[in-house]
Amino acid sequence: MDFKLIILCLLFWSCGDQNKTVEKDPLLDSWEEVTKASEGTTVHFMMWQGSPVVNEYINNYVIPTLKKEHNIDLQIVSGQGPEIVQMVMGEKEAGVKNSQIDIVWINGETFFQLKKIEGLWGPFVQKLPNATYINFDDPHISIDFQQSIEGMESPWGMSQFALIYDSLEVPNPPRNLEALEQYIKAKPGTFTISNDFSGMSLLKSFLAELSGSPNGLDGPFDAEKYEVLSKKLWEYINRNKKYFWKEGVTFPKEHSKMDQMFASGELSISFGFSEGAIEEKVNRGLYPKSTRAYAWENGTVLNSNYIGIVHNAPNKAGALQVINFLISPEAQLTKADPNGMDANPVLDLQKLPEAWRKKFEELPKRKYGAELSELSKNAIQEPAPEYMIKLYDDFRTFVIEK
Amino acid sequence: MTISEPLSLKNKASNIGFIFFGLIGILPFVAAFVYALLYSFGLVGAANSGFTTEFWISTWQSGAFIKSLVYSTVVAGTSIFISVSIALWLTLKFRKELEHPILAFAMYLPLAIPGIVAAFFTFQLLAKAGFFSRIAYAFGWITEARQFPDLVNDPYAIGIIATFISIVTPFLLLLFLNVYKNERVDELAQLSQSLGANKQQTVWRVSLPVVLNKTWTLIGLYFIFLLGAYEVPLILGQESPQMLSVLIIREIKQYDLSRLSEGYVVAVIYTVIVTTAAVLLFSRKNDVKHEG
Numbered sequence: 223m224d225f226k227l228i229i230l231c232l233l234f235w236s237c238g239d240q241n242k243t244v245e246k247d248p249l250l251d252s253w254e255e256v257t258k259a260s261e262g263t264t265v266h267f268m269m270w271q272g273s274p275v276v277n278e279y280i281n282n283y284v285i286p287t288l289k290k291e292h293n294i295d296l297q298i299v300s301g302q303g304p305e306i307v308q309m310v311m312g313e314k315e316a317g318v319k320n321s322q323i324d325i326v327w328i329n330g331e332t333f334f335q336l337k338k339i340e341g342l343w344g345p346f347v348q349k350l351p352n353a354t355y356i357n358f359d360d361p362h363i364s365i366d367f368q369q370s371i372e373g374m375e376s377p378w379g380m381s382q383f384a385l386i387y388d389s390l391e392v393p394n395p396p397r398n399l400e401a402l403e404q405y406i407k408a409k410p411g412t413f414t415i416s417n418d419f420s421g422m423s424l425l426k427s428f429l430a431e432l433s434g435s436p437n438g439l440d441g442p443f444d445a446e447k448y449e450v451l452s453k454k455l456w457e458y459i460n461r462n463k464k465y466f467w468k469e470g471v472t473f474p475k476e477h478s479k480m481d482q483m484f485a486s487g488e489l490s491i492s493f494g495f496s497e498g499a500i501e502e503k504v505n506r507g508l509y510p511k512s513t514r515a516y517a518w519e520n521g522t523v524l525n526s527n528y529i530g531i532v533h534n535a536p537n538k539a540g541a542l543q544v545i546n547f548l549i550s551p552e553a554q555l556t557k558a559d560p561n562g563m564d565a566n567p568v569l570d571l572q573k574l575p576e577a578w579r580k581k582f583e584e585l586p587k588r589k590y591g592a593e594l595s596e597l598s599k600n601a602i603q604e605p606a607p608e609y610m611i612k613l614y615d616d617f618r619t620f621v622i623e624k
Numbered sequence: 625m626t627i628s629e630p631l632s633l634k635n636k637a638s639n640i641g642f643i644f645f646g647l648i649g650i651l652p653f654v655a656a657f658v659y660a661l662l663y664s665f666g667l668v669g670a671a672n673s674g675f676t677t678e679f680w681i682s683t684w685q686s687g688a689f690i691k692s693l694v695y696s697t698v699v700a701g702t703s704i705f706i707s708v709s710i711a712l713w714l715t716l717k718f719r720k721e722l723e724h725p726i727l728a729f730a731m732y733l734p735l736a737i738p739g740i741v742a743a744f745f746t747f748q749l750l751a752k753a754g755f756f757s758r759i760a761y762a763f764g765w766i767t768e769a770r771q772f773p774d775l776v777n778d779p780y781a782i783g784i785i786a787t788f789i790s791i792v793t794p795f796l797l798l799l800f801l802n803v804y805k806n807e808r809v810d811e812l813a814q815l816s817q818s819l820g821a822n823k824q825q826t827v828w829r830v831s832l833p834v835v836l837n838k839t840w841t842l843i844g845l846y847f848i849f850l851l852g853a854y855e856v857p858l859i860l861g862q863e864s865p866q867m868l869s870v871l872i873i874r875e876i877k878q879y880d881l882s883r884l885s886e887g888y889v890v891a892v893i894y895t896v897i898v899t900t901a902a903v904l905l906f907s908r909k910n911d912v913k914h915e916g
Contacts, residue, residue, distance in 0.1 A: 304877040311670045311881075335881055339670040411770045417863050472777055472862035486753030488769050611880045623688075623864045 248539040253351055257292070259539035264295040266537075267544070268309070269327035270302035272478070275502050279563040283556050288547055294540055299323060303332045303419070310341035310532055320536035325544060329527045330367030331419075333375055334607040336530065343531040343538065345373025350546040357570035361603060363526050368442060368606040375528035376545050377568040379557070382597050383423045383522040384498035384515040386484070387491050391512075395491060397519040399431055399458060405491075406465040412490040414467035415459075417622065420477035422613045423523050424493055426605055428455055429613070431520040436602045443608035452612070456620040463621065473622060485509055501564045501591045515592045517600035524594075524601035526568060551578040560586055566594045657895055663888040671881035679885040688871060689890050693897075695865040699781045699857075700850035703788035708843060710789070711796035715804055716831060722801060734794040739787075740855040746787045747859060750775035776860050783860035784867075788850055796843070803838045804831075844905045848898055868894050 248256050271277055280298060288294045299322070301309065306326045313321055328336065336342050347353050356377060358364045363377050371377075387395040392409075396402040406413050415421040430438050432451045439447075463470025467489060474480050477494060484492035485508045492498075498515035529548060531541045547553055551574055554567040571579050587593065659668065664679055666672040683689055714722065721727065737745075749755045757772035766772055776783035804810070809831050816830045817823075836843075857867035866874065872894065875887030 304879075307881070308877070314670045315668060331879055335879070338881060468774060468777070471779055472864070474777075475858075475863060483753070486769060488752050607879075614879055618864065 248542060249346060249349060251539070253349070256349075256539045256542050260537070260543040261293045263537050263540040264297055265325065265540040265544045266297045266299055266323045267325050267327070268299045268301040268306055268323045271298065271300045272302075273499075273502075275563045279557055284548070284553065287553070288544060292543055292547065294543060296544060302327070303329075306332055307335045307339075307341070310336060311339055313534060314339060314341065319534055321532050321534040323532055324535040324537050324541040326530050326532060327378065327527065328375065328530050330369070330525060330604050331607050331610055333366050333371075333528065333530065334369060336532075337369070337374070341533050342374050343533045343535060344375075346531060346538075346542060346545075347371070347373040347376045349542060350376060350549065352546050352549045352551075355551065355569040355573045356549065357573065360570075362524050362601075363568065365603065366526065366528065367604045367610070368440070371528065375530040376549060377526045378529050378548055379565045380524070380526045380568050380594070381496040381566060382517065382524040382594055382601055383420075383427070383493065383495050384517055384592065384597060385424075385491060385493045385522070386498040386500055386509075386513055386515045388510055389512045389514045390510070391487075391490050395516060397516070399428060403458075403462055406462060409490060410465040411467055411469070412488075413465075414470075414473055414480065414489065415617075416474045416477040416480050417617065418476050420480075420494055421473070422610055422617070423495070425455065425613050425617065426609060427518045427520065427522045427602065428458075429609070430602050430605075431518065432458075436521040436600075439605035439609060440603055441606070443606040448609060448612055452616055452620075456616065459621050460624060470621075481508075496565065497591050497594060497597055499564075499591075501560055501588050504590045505561070511590065513590055515590075515597070517592075517597045519600060521600045521602035522597075523604050524598055525604045551575075551581075555581055555585070558582065558585055560588045560591075564588070564591075657892070660888045660891045660895070664885050664892050666885055669885060672885060679883070679889050682883075683886050683889040686886075688865075689893065691865040692868050692871045692890075693894075695781075696851050696867045699784055699867065700788070700847050700853075703785045703792065703850055704843060704847045706785070707789050707792040707796055710793050711800050712832065712835065714797055715800040715835070716827060719801060719804060722797075731794050731797055734790060735798075737791070738855075739791060739853065740859070742787050742791055743856045743859040746783050746790075747776055750783055750786070777862050779862060781857075781861065784857050787856050787860060788853070791856075792846060792850070795846075796839075799839055799842060800835050803835050807834050807838060809834050841905055845902070848901060852894070852898065 285296045288296050396405040429451050432454050480492045483489040500513050503509040529545050535541050554569050557563045557565045558567050662668045666676040752769045752772045760766045812830050813826045816826045852869050854869035857870050872887050872890050
């Protein structure tokens with residue numbers, strides 16, 4: 223009898239929903255009511271934790287300040303892109319009403335996937351008081367991978383993809399495909415493309431160059447255009463891959479591996495978002511002080527990263543309050559410190575009160591990395607997500623497996 | 625009455641044990657398999673829209689699974705073959721020396737190192753900017769890191785095989801040493817020699833068959849374990865072909881949500897192959913026992 227009871231308990235436990243909070247829609251409440259409802263609650267934030275400076279900003283600034291100013295406990299859960307999508311999909315498939323997560327740090331392709339499975343809650347952005355400081359007329363903010371954000375995700379940061387090089391070793395780095403071809407022939411084995419998000423972002427720049435214009439990939443996905451351009455791209459890479467790292471027989475799985483190889487001198491050109499993210503790595507002694515960043519002549523991708531609220535977030539009021547704090551002038555100023563997270567603010571300085579604008583303008587400049595204002599002269603918009611999906615598949619089929 | 629009570633208690637205990645085994649050991653496995661099967665036919669999954677065989681067809685047509693299966697089999701088979709050879713050689717040649725307490729302790733040590741750590745060690749040692757490359761540079765054998773040969777993420781899976789060998793060999797060595805002792809192979813060898821066998825005949829016809837006969841099921845299981853290894857090939861392998869687990873995770877985490885089911889197709893085929901192999905392995909083992 224006891225045993226049957228144990229099994230029954232187990233079944234009920236496994237089928238039951240552990241979090242029973244039922245909440246009214248905070249979008250209908252006034253901001254005062256949202257603030258009141260969020261006090262004393264816990265918000266779960268799923269985010270990428272792969273950078274020490276990001277973790278330091280969250281753990282030593284965001285969490286204690288939120289607790290002090292809003293009495294909210296922010297709990298960080300590790301996970302990015304595919305993990306977030308898997309988690310939301312898994313919960314959806316299992317019919318979980320109250321998610322283990324409230325907010326997620328995402329960018330375009332995850333936004334596209336979450337939208338596809340109706341995994342986000344909103345539109346909520348216009349509800350946030352601090353959203354008034356954001357310029358939603360800027361297409362790099364309001365359009366994410368050629369999709370209008372429609373208030374379903376709040377911009378949190380902005381960054382441009384950049385190539386990086388050691389200025390002592392490579393005084394004149396290649397800025398277009400023709401120069402790259404000459405460069406790798408002269409210095410074989412020192413360049414490669416990682417088979418991940420960063421690598422695909424570089425391929426987007428190449429594709430845009432082959433289109434003949436920085437705006438060549440703007441607009442909805444054009445299959446015909448992609449076929450023509452990608453054919454040229456694979457032909458270019460296959461023609462030259464014998465001069466790549468490991469003679470193009472294999473490619474690094476992740477961009478972090480490229481960082482290590484750049485640091486050890488195995489590669490002399492690398493790349494990455496956040497304008498190449500070199501400031502922190504030079505300060506830590508990982509990269510030489512002669513490291514510099516630059517944009518591709520035809521442009522590299524400039525985009526924003528965002529925070530979304532999952533469709534079944536149990537604490538939506540708390541989620542709104544946390545996101546509003548993250549886009550506050552105070553939090554964005556701390557985030558922009560070049561000796562800290564060194565992230566470009568997503569706020570429009572012209573929309574800020576005078577006192578805050580001054581504080582942003584007085585921030586120390588980067589010592590090694592390029593400023594976004596300088597780099598963004600050579601910027602392209604994120605192409606539609608289908609370009610990314612096709613590039614992933616075809617890079618594997620036509621280059622890696624060839 | 626007094627006799628039947630302990631018997632029924634014993635039955636009850638064994639029933640409870642069996643039910644717990646079913647609940648903890650079999651049920652989750654079967655549930656996961658059924659879920660993967662349904663996913664592979666598009667019957668579950670937030671991005672799927674109903675029954676279809678397209679994922680099975682596309683997986684088959686892409687050829688990635690077959691390539692990966694062959695690659696995994698060759699890598700696991702080579703690693704097991706070399707590990708068994710080294711462990712057997714050490715057992716037959718140095719079993720007395722290996723009884724020394726320090727050496728016995730040193731043999732246990734690698735068993736405590738998880739695969740992921742072993743893979744990182746290998747990477748640190750064999751990469752182009754790794755330990756051996758630095759030594760080669762210090763001696764002037766190479767002038768640049770890139771001149772060091774490809775030993776990790778390489779087309780011949782040298783890094784993966786080296787790591788597998790370092791993980792498997794100590795385990796097999798301990799196993800062989802125990803079997804050697806328990807089966808009194810030493811005495812059998814002496815007997816065969818006293819009956820006129822030479823040293824080679826003793827090794828090939830007595831010692832090896834006895835040790836291998838007692839351990840081949842475990843060797844087979846270890847082969848299956850290596851076939852499905854994840855962390856080591858993830859860190860040390862190349863992008864194509866990839867070992868099975870790496871391929872499955874790649875497919876399941878891909879950006880194109882409408883094709884996630886292809887990962888489940890590979891997972892289903894892999895599970896069927898491995899389960900069949902394990903069942904065959906054990907049923908043959910039982911047959912041997914029965915005949916014996």
